[in-house]
Amino acid sequence: MTVARYDLLRRALWLGRVLRSRLLQPALMLVTLVVFTLAIVTGLFGTPAGSRNFGIVFVWIVWWALLIVVLVPLFGRVWCMMCPIPAPGEWLQRRAIVRRNPGRPRTLRKRWPRRLKNMWLQNIGFLGVALFSGVILTRPSVSAVVLLAFPLIALGLSLLYENRVFCRYVCPVGGFIGLYAMMAPLELRTRDCSTCRLHRTKDCVAGNAQGYGCPWMVYPGNLDRNTYCGMCMECFKTCPKDNITLNLRPFGADLFVSKSHRLDEAYKAFIMLGCALLYSAVFLGPWGWLKSWASLESLPNWLLYAAGLLAIVLALIPGLFRLCAALSDRLAGHRAGSRFVTYAYTLVPLGLAAWIAFSLGFVFVNGSYALSVISDPFGWGWNLFGTAHMPWTPFAPQLLSFLQVGVLTGGLLFAASMTVRFAGDGMVDARRALVAGLPVIAFQLVMTLAFLWLYLG
Numbered sequence: 169m170t171v172a173r174y175d176l177l178r179r180a181l182w183l184g185r186v187l188r189s190r191l192l193q194p195a196l197m198l199v200t201l202v203v204f205t206l207a208i209v210t211g212l213f214g215t216p217a218g219s220r221n222f223g224i225v226f227v228w229i230v231w232w233a234l235l236i237v238v239l240v241p242l243f244g245r246v247w248c249m250m251c252p253i254p255a256p257g258e259w260l261q262r263r264a265i266v267r268r269n270p271g272r273p274r275t276l277r278k279r280w281p282r283r284l285k286n287m288w289l290q291n292i293g294f295l296g297v298a299l300f301s302g303v304i305l306t307r308p309s310v311s312a313v314v315l316l317a318f319p320l321i322a323l324g325l326s327l328l329y330e331n332r333v334f335c336r337y338v339c340p341v342g343g344f345i346g347l348y349a350m351m352a353p354l355e356l357r358t359r360d361c362s363t364c365r366l367h368r369t370k371d372c373v374a375g376n377a378q379g380y381g382c383p384w385m386v387y388p389g390n391l392d393r394n395t396y397c398g399m400c401m402e403c404f405k406t407c408p409k410d411n412i413t414l415n416l417r418p419f420g421a422d423l424f425v426s427k428s429h430r431l432d433e434a435y436k437a438f439i440m441l442g443c444a445l446l447y448s449a450v451f452l453g454p455w456g457w458l459k460s461w462a463s464l465e466s467l468p469n470w471l472l473y474a475a476g477l478l479a480i481v482l483a484l485i486p487g488l489f490r491l492c493a494a495l496s497d498r499l500a501g502h503r504a505g506s507r508f509v510t511y512a513y514t515l516v517p518l519g520l521a522a523w524i525a526f527s528l529g530f531v532f533v534n535g536s537y538a539l540s541v542i543s544d545p546f547g548w549g550w551n552l553f554g555t556a557h558m559p560w561t562p563f564a565p566q567l568l569s570f571l572q573v574g575v576l577t578g579g580l581l582f583a584a585s586m587t588v589r590f591a592g593d594g595m596v597d598a599r600r601a602l603v604a605g606l607p608v609i610a611f612q613l614v615m616t617l618a619f620l621w622l623y624l625g
């Protein structure tokens with residue numbers, strides 16, 4: 169199905185000039201690199217009290233909320249354009265920061281294994297971080313070590329492999345940004361596919377004097393989803409046909425590109441939804457014992473917590489969903505289980521809504537810490553901007569509940585309408601499509617009620 173799109177650059181010519189500038193990405197990366205370095209240094213040398221440490225407050229409250237509440241839902245992968253993590257490795261590969269260094273990036277030219285060209289490593293990485301999140305999100309020194317590990321791994325991989333192998337196949341954050349970027353109303357696409365087909369030199373892939381070949385190993389001429397385009401804007405510079413643009417389009421348009429539905433991405437959707445539920449229970453729920461289990465205060469209890477998390481995320485949620493999807497298949501007259509992966513994409517809007525609701529809860533309750541740590545990032549008693557002694561003040565608790573209910577309801581309605589559309593694929597009878605979708609919608613409803621129960625008590 170074709171959807172309406174609005175070519176932003178046809179009108180905003182200045183935006184095209186900005187996006188073609190070789191300065192844009194390095195300038196943004198330098199800014200985030202400074203903040204990222206400060207987060208690591210304060211984590212390592214600052215106070216061990218998480219709520220008084222810049223590293224914890226700015227990464228896990230401010231950056232996280234900005235990413236999941238604003239950047240991903242509205243702008244897709246735009247964070248990847250400015251992310252500091254791959255910057256040192258990429259600059260070393262290119263032996264340049266701003267200018268286009270002639271020749272191919274310098275690496276050992278190893279080949280990334282074919283069987284790892286998917287999201288499974290990112291799924292495993294995210295689960296690894298999730299298992300230790302009770303420690304990472306509260307202890308500044310642990311958080312700093314984890315943050316430091318990311319650019320070091322990215323650097324190591326960029327010495328071995330060409331391009332952004334870390335971002336594309338390894339980064340646990342990049343995995344879920346790619347999944348949820350499909351919801352964004354912004355996309356980078358070619359204006360005309362036939363221009364690409366006829367263009368023999370494919371400068372966007374091979375690179376030219378103006379820029380590098382796509383560092384994310386994407387061919388823009390085939391791009392039909394936001395998932396793997398890191399919005400680095402390199403193809404804006406290399407395309408000699410002026411065939412790349414930014415479009416506005418309806419929310420979630422990529423979710424209906426059915427030829428691209430894949431099991432690794434489906435599992436990413438299960439893992440993200442399950443982790444949103446568990447994070448909500450651990451960090452916002454009333455169960456102190458659960459928080460202490462997740463915080464690794466005793467190894468046997470943490471092992472129980474880890475086993476529970478893995479069982480819920482990898483077995484219980486996908487298992488129940490598979491049952492519902494099989495029932496929907498039967499009702500739609502399909503082979504049971506044949507649309508399991510397709511139906512899993514209905515959990516993308518629901519999962520994103522759940523993460524937004526969770527993050528709003530986190531930021532409304534704990535956001536005021538940002539004002540005090542900006543004046544005293546190490547917790548050493550400084551008062552740089554006169555805000556160090558601002559008391560902890562939860563922000564508008566009544567508004568928070570309304571926002572969480574609104575976001576979760578929106579996510580559920582979006583997921584349910586997708587389900588009916590998937591169930592009705594090839595059917596003319598809309599009522600039959602609705603009936604066929606009911607088991608999957610029931611699953612989505614139960615999940616939404618579970619989140620509402622956690623948030624509203």
Ligand code: SF4
Pocket residue numbers: 358363364365367370371372373388389403406407408409410411412
């Ligand atoms: S360089 Fe431009 S026209 Fe050529 S294949 Fe790439 S996007 Fe298409």
Ligand code: SF4
Pocket residue numbers: 356381382383384385386387388391396397398399400401402403404
């Ligand atoms: S498609 Fe273009 S913007 Fe996207 S990652 Fe590749 S070069 Fe960068």
